[in-house]
Amino acid sequence: MRLTPTERDRLLLFGAAELARARKARGLRLNVPEATALIADTVCEAARDGRRLAEAIEAARSVLGPDDVLPGVSDVVTEVHVEAVFDDGSRLAVVSDPIGSSLGDEAPGALLPGPEHSDPPATVTLTATNTSSVPVSVTSHFHFFEANPRLDFDRAAAYGMRLAVPAGSSVRFGPGESAEVGLVPIGGARVAIGFAGLVDGPLDAPGAKEEALRRAAACGYLGVKGAGA
Template structure:
């Protein structure tokens, strides 16, 4: 029997889920791998039967209750994601809060115990009001050079120069269409060299004249700026930024 890597993964998931079913039937409280496998397997089966993506999500949230797993499990398994094969192809199914809303506790795995005093001294933060003029959500990650963020975001580009979002590393901020969001920006640390992004800087941030050149380039390419009334269509900015990014990687 010849199996693709995806098919082998599916059988592994099924085996773990079957073990979880047997233990649940025997009254054993499930652990993290067992609970995750059981939920994911049920979702895959819903997809295999030809049901819709929404049906798979709905069923995934009803497979287990908090009473059927170890006390810590609902606080660890905050979501379950699995690639399921539907009639129209493979699609990612994410099950949020598979055990329903949970009361917050400070004695569960992953709990954050903060120090009595700040670990780091206060930083030089700046705030900007960001208006998303696009028709879709725009997300910006934690360490993206915010000055070079999406051309359809209107904010003070000069204020954002040399800064990134003041959010935990690896997270992001969503900017909803047509809404204004206020964000805090922290200075980029270390050697303060940025390469790539939208191609507006591509070098040391503090080199003489580079800030003025980058601002001029942003305005020329159509990046929206509350401090500048531009006439260039932001669509052209996206094309220019893509071309610049390709040039950097050559």
């Protein structure tokens, strides 16, 4: 059975969540990895059932309470981010306060954030329009070229680029909303594996960009010559 990296990650998450469910059923209180896996898996399964983003997040918030986890877990698991495949495409779900009753900054050993980092300077600026009827979020290190097919922007200019925002943050595009975004080149080894599967290899390999554009056009991505409007 051939699986993409995204599919392998999904199976790993499901396995961890099943372990958490089994331990919870035995009356055990969950630790941080178990609670995180169960919350994230609930989002993914709700998406698979055809529920909308807000409904999936609400389901994840109701799966665990303070009595279901070990002491201090609710102070550590204050937010869970997971990419889930909804009927309208892959979207980022952010489940804030998923367990409740945390002590926040008053918790023993709490880590208090320092000043925020400034955005990295953009090397490319373009305008992206969300043509869908639902919000679309793109995370900081997602290959922007492969972002949601209903986002309309110059895909060729975005090839090999990511958002010029601090790591771990995201940009949200409301339905019908246009926004100017800054992009910077993806660093490191410049290999794009997974995402939407339009590259799955070195970004700078000979012919890689042309093949990715061809795949995007064939799949109906907006912002590519030959794609449907």
